[in-house]
Amino acid sequence: MSDKQAHLNGAYYGPSIPPPTRNYHRPGRGSGCGCGCCLLRCLFNIIITAIVIIGLAVFIFWLIFRPNKVKFHVTDVQLTQFNLTSNNTLHYNLALNMTIRNPNRRIGIYYDRIEARAYYEDQRFDTETLTPFYQGHKNTSYLNPVFVGQQYVRLGADETSEFNEDRVNGVYDIDVKLYLRIRFKLGRVKTGRFKPRISCDLKVPLNTGNGSFGGT
Numbered sequence: 076m077s078d079k080q081a082h083l084n085g086a087y088y089g090p091s092i093p094p095p096t097r098n099y100h101r102p103g104r105g106s107g108c109g110c111g112c113c114l115l116r117c118l119f120n121i122i123i124t125a126i127v128i129i130g131l132a133v134f135i136f137w138l139i140f141r142p143n144k145v146k147f148h149v150t151d152v153q154l155t156q157f158n159l160t161s162n163n164t165l166h167y168n169l170a171l172n173m174t175i176r177n178p179n180r181r182i183g184i185y186y187d188r189i190e191a192r193a194y195y196e197d198q199r200f201d202t203e204t205l206t207p208f209y210q211g212h213k214n215t216s217y218l219n220p221v222f223v224g225q226q227y228v229r230l231g232a233d234e235t236s237e238f239n240e241d242r243v244n245g246v247y248d249i250d251v252k253l254y255l256r257i258r259f260k261l262g263r264v265k266t267g268r269f270k271p272r273i274s275c276d277l278k279v280p281l282n283t284g285n286g287s288f289g290g291t
Contacts, residue, residue: 151172155282173218174217175217181262182260183212185260189254220251250274250275250277257269
């Protein structure tokens with residue numbers, strides 16, 4: 076049997092064997108996106124999820140509480156004195172009646188601080204701090220700030236000319252601003268404090284009980 080076997084000396088006489096394939100990886104040209112791409116995709120998914128959750132929370136809040144804007148109105152204004160002396164001292168007597176309407180059925184409002192300021196030609200001439208209070212649901216509350224006294228105001232030539240013109244016409248442009256510090260009561264939950272500002276641009280005639288006023 077050994078005579079029939081071919082003599083093998085370690086050489087291979089079959090078809091040639093191709094060399095092994097070598098893969099060369101060039102930085103920045105791989106088929107995968109790498110860890111940075113995965114991190115961006117994960118961050119994007121988190122942001123989208125957060126936006127959806129916040130949107131649903133806002134929508135549910137709106138369905139439950141149906142919030143509406145609180146409305147401020149000046150119903151009556153009296154100006155019985157508004158004189159400017161030669162040394163720019165303003166003598167004034169100004170009284171206002173204001174209403175605050177809370178139209179919400181499930182939202183109450185704590186007015187922790189109410190500061191009323193009166194301005195003429197962008198010069199503040201008086202400040203009154205009003206009594207804090209709580210306003211319940213679908214409620215109308217009343218404010219009655221009164222500004223009485225005298226105050227030095229810095230009026231230039233143009234502002235003094237405006238004052239003289241208003242005195243001739245008998246109607247003065249007076250701004251009254253409310254600086255508030257409030258909290259909302261949603262059921263049994265009380266929110267943090269907010270600091271809105273309400274501005275009323277008034278055209279007030281002198282020596283009359285009813286004045287015409289602008290937007291509130």
